[in-house]
Amino acid sequence: MITSKNPYNGEEIAQIKEFDQADINKALDLADNTFKTWRETSYKHRSELMMKAAEELKENKQEYARMITLEMGKPISQSISEIEKCAWVCEYYAENAEKHLENEIIETDADTSYVSYEPIGVVLAVMPWNYPFWQVFRFAAPALMAGNIGVLKHASNVMQSAENIQKVFERAGFPKGCFQNLPISSSKVEGILRDKRVKAATLTGSKPAGSSVASIAGEEIKKTVLELGGSNALVIFKDANIEEAVKTCVQARFQNTGQSCIAGKRLIVHEDIADSFIKKFKEQVSELKSGDPSEEDTFIGVLSREDLAEDLEKQVNDSVEQGAKIVLGGKRKGTYFEPTIISNVTKEMPIFKEETFGPAISITTFKDDEEAVSLVNYSDFGLGVSIFTEDVGRAKRLVPMFDDGAVFVNELVKSDPRLPFGGTKISGYGRELSAHGIREFVNRKTVYFNSYW
Known part of the structure; x- marks a missing residue:
């Protein structure tokens, strides 16, 4: 049975x-x-x-x-x-x-x-x-x-x-x-x-x-x-519309309680706007309602199994031991995992290198376009990437540089019957x-x- x-x-x-x-x-x-x-x-x-x-x-x-x-x-x-x-x-x-x-x-x-x-x-x-x-x-x-x-x-x-x-x-x-x-x-x-x-x-x-x-x-x-699966990056360039980018990134990471292959799992933010972006991002994530999945106003439910919550907990804790900082959340109770934001993340940490299947997101900063592309492509996954910029020329120039199967500009990666869906690498x-x-x-x-x- x-x-x-x-x-x-x-x-x-x-x-x-x-x-x-x-x-x-x-x-x-x-x-x-x-x-x-x-x-x-x-x-x-x-x-x-x-x-x-x-x-x-x-x-x-x-x-x-x-x-x-x-x-x-x-x-x-x-x-x-x-x-x-x-x-x-x-x-x-x-x-x-x-x-x-x-x-x-x-x-x-x-x-x-x-x-x-x-x-x-x-x-x-x-x-x-x-x-x-x-x-x-x-x-x-x-x-x-x-x-x-x-x-x-x-x-x-x-x-x-x-x-x-x-x-x-x-x-x-x-x-x-x-x-x-x-x-x-x-x-x-x-x-x-x-x-x-x-x-x-x-x-x-x-x-x-x-x-x-x-x-x-x-x-x-x-x-x-x-x-x-994937470990999609959300890349926030210096000229991005921060208000709209924050709103989109919250949806990209936390819908379905973060249990999505195409969720944005790695926030890669230009160092000049990192503080203001993180502040606004934390405010919106803090407002997400957790609770009984059967209630209509619940946005964050539970993970599908407790072992999955335990896996996420280990990825977060191991990354913190390596120098990452918890901005919000980080705690687990049974199958429930708090919406979690972690900053000071380097590319060698588990929460950056591995796929995180749950409501936790890492934040890494970058100095220029070249470094942003390098951080995105460092992943063994290649499902999709979202970039946020008001510079159309930059977006068009960068699109071919990403290894992923999809690039979404000023939008979260999503599947659409009209568009092909799939990835590269693992x-x-x-x-x-x-x-x-x-x-x-x-x-x-x-x-x-x-x-x-």
């Missing part, structure tokens, strides 16, 4: 029976057989069903959001926003998938030559708990619209949300087997990934998990897309969302016609 517990009060929510090998085989048989017919359906039909999925999400967002909050502690207002964003990605691909996958005509010596984009089959999605709906839907919406089939191995602490996701597609009228949740432990992932009925895999999670899945898939010569490879994302799990088929008549 897989046990689900409320991280806010420790109460058991449910126990879910884990699939055995017979259950897994039955699910993969259904997925494989469904693909044979689903791949032949029209974009119009798929679009109608995907629109119904969006309607289902919007109509029952309270039901789905409540379970997110109960299972992993996300403040309820943010859980509702997550469900609404899932509806958006469903609508986006319902409206744009056919255009993204239309034949690409290429002029050659042939009478006609083009590239077609065709589905590949059953795709395994291994997903994390921090955005239990969004991480799945940003894979599922394009995958199903491309004609593929999805099977989900979700994090063990959000198994009821996983069941709810399957319910969304069933309620929308998708054929049985188009999308299935597999309630299994991580130990069963390898067998599924090696199964010939599974053609590819996508994973969002930690570096060890990504490395394991990529290694197995590599042995089987199967395509993978990996999104493995943040992973491949892209999700937009036309780039839907083309990750397709056969790019070259077609060449010559006539002899």
Whole structure:
């Protein structure tokens, strides 16, 4: 049995029976057989069903959001926003998938030559708990619209949300087997990934998990897309609009109680404005309401598990021992960790070098543009960076210098169905969302016609 517990009060929510090998085989048989017919359906039909999925999400967002909050502690207002964003990605691909996958005509010596984009089959999605709906839907919406089939191995602490996701597609009228949740432990992932009925895999999670899945898939010569977290920098240049930058940076670090791969985790501030920026930043962070995640005005909830809070506590304490200074917070009680600001941080400290998954942010100062870029790129991660400046010329000049998969100017890094999402270095490879994302799990088929008549 897989046990689900409320991280806010420790109460058991449910126990879910884990699939055995017979259950897994039955699910993969259904997925494989469904693909044979689903791949032949029209974009119009798929679009109608995907629109119904969006309607289902919007109509029952309270039901789905409540379970997110109960299972992993996300403040309820943010859980509702997550469900609404899932509806958006469903609508986006319902409206744009056919255009993204239309034949690409290429002029050659042939009478006609083009590239077609065709589905590949059953795709395994291994997903994390921090955005239990969004991480799945940003894979599922394009995958199903491309004609593929999805099977989900979700994090063990959000198994009821996983069941709810399957319910969304069933309620929308998708054929049985188009999308299935597999309630299994991580130990069963390898067998599924090696199964010939599974053609590819996508994973969002930690570096060890990504490395394991990529290694197995590599042995089987199967395509993978990996999104493995980040340590995004928020770079505040001397000419930045401080009021707006502070407001944006508070959201960038502390939404979802800091449990986000694309959260801004390293504040890198020009030394001439550091004192005034930190003062205003501390004031706004101090005003964030902590409390029961089920209450609408709560902004800071709890971490999803106590061991995660303990990990963050160690990163903070170890950095302080090396000379960092706590400006605000720094204390833990069970799964709750205070919103925390730490200054005097150097690039060798854990809170700078490692990914911090919770409501704590480091502050490092810089003297010039070159040093700012160097500090950003020093990280082993490469998911995204936000820069704040009023100088458009500077922004355009610096964008190519960052190693990350995304650069946002005067805005927090965020995922948008219209834009490709993904990282570099140990943040992973491949892209999700937009036309780039839907083309990750397709056969790019070259077609060449010559006539002899």
